[in-house]
Every structure is written in C-alpha cells, then in structure tokens.
Amino acid sequence: MSSKQFKNPVANWVEKRLPVISPIHHTLFEHPFPRNLNFMWNFGSLAGLCLVIMIVTGIVLAMQYTPNTADAFGSVERIMRDVNSGWLLRYLHMNVASFFFIVVYIHMFRGLYYGSYKAPRELLWIIGVVILLLMMATGFLGYTLPWGQMSFWGATVITNLFSAIPGVGDAIVTWLWGGFSVDNPTLNRFFVLHFLLPFVILGVVILHILALHTSVSNNPLGIEIKGPQDTISFHPYFTIKDMLGVCVFLLLLCAFVFFMPNDMGHPDNYIPADPLVTPAHIVPEWYFLPFYAVLRSIPDKLMGVIAMFAAIGVLFILPWLDRSPVRSARFRPMFRVMFWAFLVICYILGTVGAQAPDNVYVFVVPYLFSFEVSSWMTVLTVGQITTALYFLFFLSLPILPLFEKTKPLPASISEAVLSKSEK
Amino acid sequence: MSNTGSGHDETKRDFLMVATAAVGAVGAGLTVWPFINSLNPSADVLALASIEVDLSTIEEGQSITVTWRGKPVFIRRQTAAEIADAEGVDVATLPDPQAYGDRVTKPGWLVMVGICTHLGCVPGGQKVTDNKGDFGGWYCPCHGSHYDTAGRIRKGPAPKNLEVPEYNFLSDNLIKIG
Amino acid sequence: MSKMNKTFKLVTAAFAAMVVSTSAAFAAGDLVKAPKQDWSFNGPFGVFDRASQQRGFQIFQEVCASCHSLEYIAFRNLTDIGFSADEAKAVAAEYQVPSEPNDEGEIVDRAAKPSDFWPSPYANAKEAAATNNGKAPPDLSLMAKARVGGADYIYGLLTGYEDHEGTPENLHYNKYFPGYYIAMAAPLSDGAVDYVDGTPNTVEQMAKDVSHFLMWAAEPKLEDRKSLGVRVMLFLLVLTFITFLAYRRVSKKVKGH
Numbered sequence: 001m002s003s004k005q006f007k008n009p010v011a012n013w014v015e016k017r018l019p020v021i022s023p024i025h026h027t028l029f030e031h032p033f034p035r036n037l038n039f040m041w042n043f044g045s046l047a048g049l050c051l052v053i054m055i056v057t058g059i060v061l062a063m064q065y066t067p068n069t070a071d072a073f074g075s076v077e078r079i080m081r082d083v084n085s086g087w088l089l090r091y092l093h094m095n096v097a098s099f100f101f102i103v104v105y106i107h108m109f110r111g112l113y114y115g116s117y118k119a120p121r122e123l124l125w126i127i128g129v130v131i132l133l134l135m136m137a138t139g140f141l142g143y144t145l146p147w148g149q150m151s152f153w154g155a156t157v158i159t160n161l162f163s164a165i166p167g168v169g170d171a172i173v174t175w176l177w178g179g180f181s182v183d184n185p186t187l188n189r190f191f192v193l194h195f196l197l198p199f200v201i202l203g204v205v206i207l208h209i210l211a212l213h214t215s216v217s218n219n220p221l222g223i224e225i226k227g228p229q230d231t232i233s234f235h236p237y238f239t240i241k242d243m244l245g246v247c248v249f250l251l252l253l254c255a256f257v258f259f260m261p262n263d264m265g266h267p268d269n270y271i272p273a274d275p276l277v278t279p280a281h282i283v284p285e286w287y288f289l290p291f292y293a294v295l296r297s298i299p300d301k302l303m304g305v306i307a308m309f310a311a312i313g314v315l316f317i318l319p320w321l322d323r324s325p326v327r328s329a330r331f332r333p334m335f336r337v338m339f340w341a342f343l344v345i346c347y348i349l350g351t352v353g354a355q356a357p358d359n360v361y362v363f364v365v366p367y368l369f370s371f372e373v374s375s376w377m378t379v380l381t382v383g384q385i386t387t388a389l390y391f392l393f394f395l396s397l398p399i400l401p402l403f404e405k406t407k408p409l410p411a412s413i414s415e416a417v418l419s420k421s422e423k
Numbered sequence: 424m425s426n427t428g429s430g431h432d433e434t435k436r437d438f439l440m441v442a443t444a445a446v447g448a449v450g451a452g453l454t455v456w457p458f459i460n461s462l463n464p465s466a467d468v469l470a471l472a473s474i475e476v477d478l479s480t481i482e483e484g485q486s487i488t489v490t491w492r493g494k495p496v497f498i499r500r501q502t503a504a505e506i507a508d509a510e511g512v513d514v515a516t517l518p519d520p521q522a523y524g525d526r527v528t529k530p531g532w533l534v535m536v537g538i539c540t541h542l543g544c545v546p547g548g549q550k551v552t553d554n555k556g557d558f559g560g561w562y563c564p565c566h567g568s569h570y571d572t573a574g575r576i577r578k579g580p581a582p583k584n585l586e587v588p589e590y591n592f593l594s595d596n597l598i599k600i601g
Numbered sequence: 602m603s604k605m606n607k608t609f610k611l612v613t614a615a616f617a618a619m620v621v622s623t624s625a626a627f628a629a630g631d632l633v634k635a636p637k638q639d640w641s642f643n644g645p646f647g648v649f650d651r652a653s654q655q656r657g658f659q660i661f662q663e664v665c666a667s668c669h670s671l672e673y674i675a676f677r678n679l680t681d682i683g684f685s686a687d688e689a690k691a692v693a694a695e696y697q698v699p700s701e702p703n704d705e706g707e708i709v710d711r712a713a714k715p716s717d718f719w720p721s722p723y724a725n726a727k728e729a730a731a732t733n734n735g736k737a738p739p740d741l742s743l744m745a746k747a748r749v750g751g752a753d754y755i756y757g758l759l760t761g762y763e764d765h766e767g768t769p770e771n772l773h774y775n776k777y778f779p780g781y782y783i784a785m786a787a788p789l790s791d792g793a794v795d796y797v798d799g800t801p802n803t804v805e806q807m808a809k810d811v812s813h814f815l816m817w818a819a820e821p822k823l824e825d826r827k828s829l830g831v832r833v834m835l836f837l838l839v840l841t842f843i844t845f846l847a848y849r850r851v852s853k854k855v856k857g858h
Contacts, residue, residue, distance in 0.1 A: 035855060060461050077673045077742075080822070082466040085457035087822040088829070236440060236851050243443065244848045247841035254837060258830025259645050262746060270747035270819070271739075280779065439847035446840050470677050470716035 027213070032231035033238060034219035036417050040114075041217065042245030043107035049246060050100035051205065055198050057093040065145065067191035069184045072147035073272045091261040097139055098264040099253055101287035104132060112318075113339055115327030116218040122319035124211040127204060129315045134201045136288070136312075141194035143285055147187065148269030153282045155182045155190070161295075164305040181275060221416055222327025223409055230413035281356055289353030290346050294390065296357055297383040307387065314394045321397040324404065331407040334400060342393045345386050352383040473601030475593065478532070486549045488537060491600050495537040495545055496588060497561075498598075501572065506531060508559065509573035519584045523573050526587055534590050534598065535574045539563040541581035546570060561585070635750045635757025635777045638809070642752075642816060645831060648824050649817055651683040656796055657814025658682060660807050663794050665741060668733065668785075670721035673742035674818050677715040681821055682814070689715050696720055734771050736784045745812070745819035752816040759808035762787040 004022045006012050015021040064083050066075035079086035108128065111117055117125035144155040159176050163169040178185030216225060225231055256263065264286060268279045284292050294311045298304035314321075329336040351364050361382040364370040373382075410416035464472075474491050476498065481487055486499040501509075509523040527533055539546050541563065547553035548561030548570070556562030556569035558577045563570075568579030575584040590600040641650040658679070661671070676693035680686055697710040698720050713720065723729035729737035748754045757777035765774035765781075772782040789804045796802050800810075817823070 056458065060458050063462065064465075074673070078465070078467060081673060081678075082468075084460040084463050084465060086461060086465070087826060088457050089461055091826075232855055237855055240440065240443070240844065240848045240851050243447065244841070244844045247837060247844050251834065251837050251841060254830065254833050258826055258833065261826070267747050267749050267751075270743040439843065439850055443840075443844045443847045446843060450836060450840060466677075467675070467716070470675065 028235040028239075029233045031213065031234060032216060032225055032228070033234055034217055034225060034413055035230060035232045035237075036219050036221060036413050037217065037238070037241075038220050039241075039245065040106075040110040040220075042242060043103050043110060044212075045242040046103045046245055046249050047100065047107055048205065049249070050096055050103055051198065051201060053092065053096045054100060055202070057089050057096070058195070058198065060089055061093055062191075062195060065191075067145070067188050069147060069187055069273070072145060072187060076146045088257070091257045094265060095253060095256045095261060097142065098285075098287065099249070099256075100135065101139070103249075104135065105287075108132070108315075109343060111218075112342075113329045113336075114218055114220055115222050115322070115324075115329070117319045118322065118327050119319070120215045121211075121218060124208065124215055125319055126316055127208045127211055129312070131201060131204050131208060132315075133312065134197055134204065138194060138197040138201065139285060139287065141190045141197070143269075144182075144187065144190045145194060146269060147273045149271045149273055149277075149279050150266045150269040150282065152182060152273035152275065153278055154284055155186065157282065158284070159186075161305050161308075164302040166302065183275075218327065219413060220328060220330065221410060221413055222331070223413065226412040226414075283354055286350065286354070289351075290349035290390075291353075293349040293353035293383045294387045296353070297380065297387040311387075311390060314391070318394070318397075321394055322400075323398050324401040324406070326406045326409065331409055332404060333407070334404040338393060338396070338400075342390075345389045345393070348382065348386045349390060352379055352386065355379045357383070473599055475597060475599050477597055479596040488549055489600075491536075491588065496600060497533070497535045497537040497549060497574075497585075499533040499549075501531050501533055505559070505572040509571060509575075512571070512575075518576050519582065521573075521575060521584055526573050526575070526584070528590065529592060532598075533574060534587065534600065535585040536588050537561075537585070539565065539568055539581055540576065540583040540585065541566055541568050541579070546585075633776050635753045635761070637753050638756055638812075640752060640813065640816070642813075642823055645827060647827055649682070650813060652798065652800075653810050653813040654682040654817055655684070656798070656800060656807075657810035657812070657817075659796070660789075660794055660811040661741070661814055664788050665811065666719075667722060668729075668738040669741045670723075670738075671719040671742050671818060672721070672740045673718070675716060675718045676713060678821060682817060686715070693717060734784055738785070741815055741818065743819045745816040747819075751819075752812040755812040755815055756808050758783075759787075759789055759811070760805060 004015060004025070006015065006021065006025070011021045061079065064075065064079050064086065066072055076090070079090050081087075083089075111125060111128070140154070140158055144151045159173055159182065162176065163173045165172060174180065176186070177183065178189060266283065268282075271279075283289070291308050291311055295304045295308040298307045324332060324335065326332055329339050348363070352361070354364070355362065357378070357380045359379050360372055360375055361377045361379045362370050362372050410419075472492060474489065476487075476489055478498070478500070481498065481500045483500050484502045484505075486497060488495045488497055490496070506523070512523075514520045514522050524530070526535075537545050537549070542565065544563050544565035546561035546563040546568070548555045554562045554564070556578075558569050558571035560572045560574060561570040562568070563579070563581065566580050568581035569577050570581075570585055571577050573584075574587075576582070588600050590598050592598050641648060641653070676689050676696075677686075679689040679692060684692070693713040693715050696713040696717075696719075698713045698717050699708050700711040702708055721729075723732065723737075726737050745751045745755060750757065754777065758775060761775045761777035763774050763776055768774045769782060772784060773786050774781055775783045789807050791804055792802050793804075794802055794807060800806060820826075
C-alpha cells in the first residue's frame with residue numbers, strides 16, 4: 001500500500017507519511033464497480049449528500065436556536081425573519097429532512113427489488129436498517145424542537161408508546177420526559193440528542209460503506225462479477241453519473257425549498273405548543289405514516305406498539321426470510337409482482353396513517369387526485385387489511401421459492417450488456 | 424484521470440468534465456455564502472445598533488453611563504474648568520495627539536466609549552468618588568492608564584485615547600449614538 | 602407510434618376519471634374549502650402588492666389589533682411594506698410599551714421604538730380569554746401559515762359569515778370555519794374603514810387586503826425566497842444540462858467498450 005507511486009509529488013509526500021491517498025485512489029480508479037449499474041444506484045450517494053446538508057445546516061441553525069420551552073418557538077421565528085438567510089437554512093433543513101427519507105426509502109426499495117440484502121451482503125443491509133432507525137429517531141427529535149403544536153403532541157404521543165411496556169412502562173416514560181409531562185427538560189435532552197445522533201449516523205454510514213466495498217456493489221442482474229470485463233472504474237463513469245443524479249435531486253429539492261417550503265410540513269406546527277389543547281387531528285411527519293398506520297390498526301395498545309416495531313424489525317431478518325438463490329427480481333416473475341404489490345401496500349399504509357381512523361378511506365396522490373374507494377370502507381378497515389398484507393409479504397418469502405420458476409440467468413454482466421447494446 | 428480512449432474524443436470529454444466541475448464548484452462556492460452570512464449580526468441585533476439618549480437631566484459636572492451595542496458609553500457634561508484644562512494642553516506632547524475640538528461635536532458634551540484602549544477594561548471616573556487618575560479624567564485600574572478631562576491617554580500602557588463613537592445631536596437635548 | 606397513442610389516450614382517460622371522482626369526493630366532504638384567490642404573491646414570480654399590504658395594515662390597526670396581537674412583527678418591519686423609516690418610527694411612537702426598570706427600579710410605559718415588537722392588546726393570555734368569552738384571540742403573526750389554505754382561508758373566513766338557525770349563543774356561523782361555529786363575530790362590515798387611497802371599502806376588498814397583509818406577516822421573506830429561487834433554478838438547469846452532456850459522452854464510451 002505504502003509503496004504506491006502517484007504522478008503528483010504532493011500526493012506521494014502525504015502518502016508516505018499518512019496512507020490516506022491510496023484508499024481514495026483505489027476507490028476512484030481500481031475498485032471494481034459493475035458496469036451495468038442503473039440510475040437506481042444513484043440514491044446511496046444522494047443519501048450521503050442529504051446527511052451532509054442536514055449536518056451543515058443543522059450546525060448553523062443550532063447556533064441561533066434556543067432549546068427552552070419559553071423561547072424555542074420564538075427563536076425559530078427569529079431565524080425565519082431576522083437571521084441573515086435564516087429562512088433559507090431552516091427551509092433547507094426542513095425539506096432535506098423529508099427528501100432524506102424519500103431518498104433512503106427508494107434506496108431500500110431498490111435493495112429489495114434487486115436482492116441486495118442476500119449473501120454476502122446481509123450485514124450491509126442490516127447496517128442500513130440501523131441507519132434508518134437512527135434517522136427516524138433523529139427526525140422525530142428534530143420535529144420536537146420548533147415547539148409548535150405538532151412538535152409537542154408528536155413528542156407526547158411517541159414517548160407514550162413506551163408506556164405500553166408492561167410493569168415499567170410509566171417509569172420509563174417519566175424518565176424519558178425528565179418530568180411528568182413533555183416539558184423543558186424533555187426539550188433540552190431532545191435538542192442534545194438531535195445534535196448528537198447525526199454524527200452517530202455518520203459513523204454507521206462509514207461502516208455501511210466499508211461493508212459495501214468488501215462485498216462489492218450488487219447490480220441489476222444480481223449476478224457476481226466474473227472478471228475485469230464486467231467492471232468499470234468509479235471515475236469518470238460514476239462520478240459524472242452521481243453528479244447528474246445530484247443535479248436532478250437539487251432541482252426537485254429547490255422547487256420545494258423556494259416555491260412550496262411548507263408543503264411537506266403541517267400548518268399546526270406554526271401554532272405555539274399548548275399543553276392544554278390537542279389539535280383536532282394529529283399526524284406524524286409523512287415518513288412515519290406507514291408505521292403509524294400499523295400502530296393504529298391493532299386495537300390493543302401493547303400489541304399495536306409491538307406490531308409497529310415489528311414492521312421495521314422484520315427488515316433485520318429479511319436476508320434469511322428470502323430463501324431464493326436468485327437475487328434480482330428481473331428473473332423472479334412472482335417476486336416481481338409481489339414487490340410492486342408491496343410498494344402499493346406501503347403507499348396505502350402511508351395514506352391510512354394520514355387520515356382519521358373513523359372516516360371513510362380516501363385514496364390520495366398529493367397534487368394529482370384523491371377518491372373514495374368505497375363508502376363502507378373506513379380508514380381503520382383499510383389499515384387492518386394492508387397491515388396484514390404488509391406482514392404477509394415477508395412471511396410468504398420463505399415459501400415462495402417452492403412455487404416460483406425463475407428465469408435463466410445470463411452468463412456474465414458483460415455478456416448481458418453487450419447483447420443488449422447490439423439490439 | 425485515467426486515459427483509455429483515443430485523442431480527439433478524449434479532449435472533448437475532458438472539456439465537458441472540466442466545465443461541469445467548474446460550474447459545480449461555482450455553485451458550491453456561492454452556496455457557502457448564506458451559511459457564513461448567517462453568523463453576521465441579524466436584523467433584530469442591527470435594529471438595536473443605534474440608541475437615542477436624552478441629555479436634559481444631566482447637570483454640569485455630571486456623568487451618565489449608557490449601554491450601546493453591549494458596551495458602556497460615558498456621557499459627561501463638562502465644567503468650564505475641565506474644558507479649559509482640556510484645551511490648554513499642547514497637543515504635540517500627547518501620546519495620541521488630538522485637539523479637544525476634534526473630540527466633541529458640541530463643546531461641553533463629551534461622549535466616549537468607556538473601554539480602555541489597552542485591554543478592554545472599563546476605566547473609573549464616572550462617579551464622584553472614583554479615582555480619576557493624575558489628570559482629573561478617568562483612570563483604568565487594570566493596568567494603570569490615566570486619561571485626561573477629554574478622555575485622552577496621558578500616562579500608562581494604553582496606546583490610544585478613549586474612542587469617540589459616531590453620534591449626532593438630533594436636538595439640543597437629544598443625541599443619537601451609532 | 603399507434604401503440605403509444607393508445608397508451609396516451611388510456612392514461613388521459615384514466616386521469617380524467619380520477620379528477621372527476623376527486624371533485625365528487627370533495628363535494629361529499631362536510632367542510633367547504635375556502636376558494637382559491639388570485640393573489641399577486643402566488644406562483645414562482647409572485648410579489649406582494651405594496652398598496653394592498655398597506656391597506657391591510659390599516660385594517661389590522663383599526664379592526665384586528667383591538668383583540669389580536671402580532672407578536673413577531675416589529676415596527677421596523679413596516680419598512681418592508683413600503684413605509685419609510687421615519688413613518689415606521691412615527692407608527693411606533695403611537696404605542697406604549699413597558700420600559701426597562703428605571704433608576705428607581707420602576708417599570709413605566711414609554712413610547713415604542715422601531716426595534717420594539719408589536720405590543721399585545723392584553724397583559725396575558727388569561728386576560729385575553731377572560732375578556733373574550735373564555736377564548737383568547739390567537740396571535741395573527743403566523744395565521745397565514747398556521748391554517749390549511751393560508752391567505753385563502755383568512756379571506757374565506759372573513760367573508761364566510763352567514764345567518765344560520767340554531768347557532769349557539771355567543772357563537773357565530775361561518776361556512777369556512779372548521780366546526781362552523783366561531784367565537785369571533787364578523788369583524789368587517791362595508792365601510793368599516795376609510796381608505797386614504799380611495800379604494801372601495803367593501804367587505805371583500807378589506808378581507809383581501811388584510812389577508813394580503815397577514816400573508817406578509819407570516820412569511821416576510823417570501824419575495825426574497827422566490828426571487829432567489831428563480832435564479833437558483835436557472836443555475837441548476839444550466840448545470841444539469843452540461844452534466845447531462847458530459848454524462849452522455851462518458852456513457853457512450855462505456856457501452857461501446
């Protein structure tokens with residue numbers, strides 16, 4: 001490693017004393033990347049970009065924010081009105097939070113579709129699920145900080161989930177609050193944890209990348225790399241492809257930040273927190289909605305909480321649930337249908353989570369349309385059906401290979417790529 | 424950059440790559456500004472950057488201290504003796520030469536930032552009971568700087584006279600500082 | 602080609618069907634949504650209308666301010682809506698705010714300065730509630746962002762009062778208010794305020810102006826945001842375009858490898 005020679009004498013000088021140049025050089029020019037990676041592989045780098053934007057905007061916002069129940073709401077308004085470019089930093093932080101989840105969810109669905117969680121990438125996938133959990137915790141903590149009505153009641157409802165634990169539940173909730181309700185001690189510790197967790201995420205992301213480099217990227221065909229003809233270097237092929245992804249991402253992000261910054265938020269969070277008045281209809285941030293729907297679908301408090309955590313926890317054992325030797329859904333006709341059905345189920349669960357349980361269910365696609373499916377279907381019924389289907393998807397994976405006839409796999413990546421470009 | 428292709432194509436690709444990198448770098452550079460600028464004083468801080476002080480209650484020979492931008496400002500209505508004292512000094516002999524007339528807008532009214540130009544302590548001399556130093560003005564207890572009746576440094580480690588802030592008389596008895 | 606056409610027609614038809622069912626779903630819903638208004642601040646190039654903002658400010662001062670606070674607006678902010686610094690100072694001087702403790706330790710009222718924030722009409726929330734049938738009038742600084750529909754909702758609410766049988770005592774029927782019965786009596790009536798610029802002082806006009814003013818109060822950086830946004834989008838379009846060219850060139854090489 002240290003004997004490596006570079007054209008640039010400065011690089012050589014540094015490398016001799018501190019071997020940091022060669023790993024970067026290795027990643028950019030020598031590490032084998034499958035040549036057939038499609039645009040679905042852009043979302044990893046985009047998630048990294050989101051994390052960086054969140055940390056940088058978060059640090060400057062923290063310099064202006066006051067974690068005290070008396071001043072928190074006002075300090076956010078001061079950022080929006082008086083701090084130079086404060087509105088921009090805050091709207092970036094708000095909207096990138098949402099985009100971060102969109103990007104990570106797409107990243108995960110891509111992993112699901114192409115079987116990226118299968119051997120030898122089980123740990124890579126599990127570390128990814130850990131990142132998702134940390135992101136959820138960070139997102140929830142951060143949503144509390146502006147101390148609006150949704151902040152306060154969101155914090156109250158989510159912390160109360162722990163009261164479902166038999167015996168010690170109430171003691172745990174009191175401990176979480178540092179008092180007998182969500183109050184100043186709660187806000188203070190939430191602020192500290194919200195500041196800390198992104199750096200923990202950063203650490204786990206490094207493990208995620210290490211695991212990725214060890215097991216090498218999966219690819220749309222889901223077959224192993226057979227030799228150098230199957231691979232290309234990261235630079236310039238994926239540097240420019242990632243950059244293009246970043247451009248499109250930034251266009252979408254800026255459309256929200258500059259022209260509809262509050263669309264993914266809730267108007268109630270512009271009302272200062274009031275511990276005596278609960279808003280008529282409280283909903284969590286959109287990225288929690290599918291899990292919130294699972295929680296509400298189970299009529300029992302403890303079982304609801306367990307089901308909600310199980311909905312995420314099942315992802316940890318996914319690599320062992322799916323027993324098919326074929327990775328990519330391209331060669332798994334039944335799994336492919338189930339994948340798309342699962343995607344729709346998750347979406348429906350999201351819309352269920354956004355609606356009051358006793359209402360008639362309305363299917364919604366934001367900005368496009370919404371309609372009642374049937375006048376006798378309540379939100380609760382739809383939620384229960386889709387919750388059952390959500391778990392059924394995972395439970396049917398182990399037996400699926402018994403029925404599924406997979407398509408023949410190509411001999412190699414290069415063969416598949418060349419036959420396609422000849423057509 | 425690894426070279427694998429043939430010459431002509433390679434130049435064009437390099438041009439596009441360099442252009443992309445350059446425009447991207449400009450964008451990243453411009454993005455840095457809002458982050459840096461957010462740490463500059465905000466609008467609510469700037470709104471308090473100037474204050475108005477009513478002088479009508481100050482008697483001759485009396486001083487008041489007001490807070491301006493988080494710092495003490497000394498306002499003194501001087502006696503005739505103090506003015507004469509301040510004007511009678513040979514300016515050329517001072518460590519920081521400045522005529523009395525250049526330190527006041529309206530003779531008899533001295534307005535200065537009450538921070539010693541040595542290392543930032545607040546000199547005494549505002550109260551009747553304070554040690555006013557060897558020259559009858561202000562005395563900084565931290566390192567022994569003596570200021571005269573016009574707030575000029577006369578003895579001690581301070582290099583400059585007490586700073587006169589930007590101010591103007593809105594009317595006979597009202598000044599605006601900053 | 603014909604296949605694409607067919608697909609396109611199918612998608613359009615499906616979409617149209619969904620739009621129709623959408624409007625049906627909305628009609629079936631019990632709360633009437635306040636209709637969208639044609640605001641000058643709408644759209645990516647939107648800006649505030651200074652004259653309307655100033656008229657709205659007059660309504661706020663003469664009508665709303667007797668019960669509602671405007672906590673996050675300082676007098677200096679009036680320069681944003683076209684007042685000069687001196688005019689803002691003069692407006693401030695009409696209001697009294699508590700001073701810092703004086704040398705005797707007393708807190709006395711003093712004339713407000715441009716740096717002061719709008720004083721509340723009540724000493725505290727309890728007093729506000731006690732004077733208004735137990736329901737404190739909400740602060741208006743963020744009203745245009747804190748309600749679904751924003752400025753459209755405020756306009757709808759101010760013009761949505763109707764006579765309705767069975768309205769409980771001390772409450773008022775309003776077709777755009779969630780729950781319909783609102784504690785605030787219709788605050789505007791034709792001719793309630795005399796506009797200096799001669800604009801007709803109808804309820805609709807006044808509601809429009811004060812909604813415009815409140816949108817600014819809630820989002821004072823709206824103009825900065827949109828104008829910066831347009832520039833950023835243009836820059837990003839250029840960057841995306843050249844990145845796309847570079848990408849196309851690079852990817853051509855890898856496919857033909």
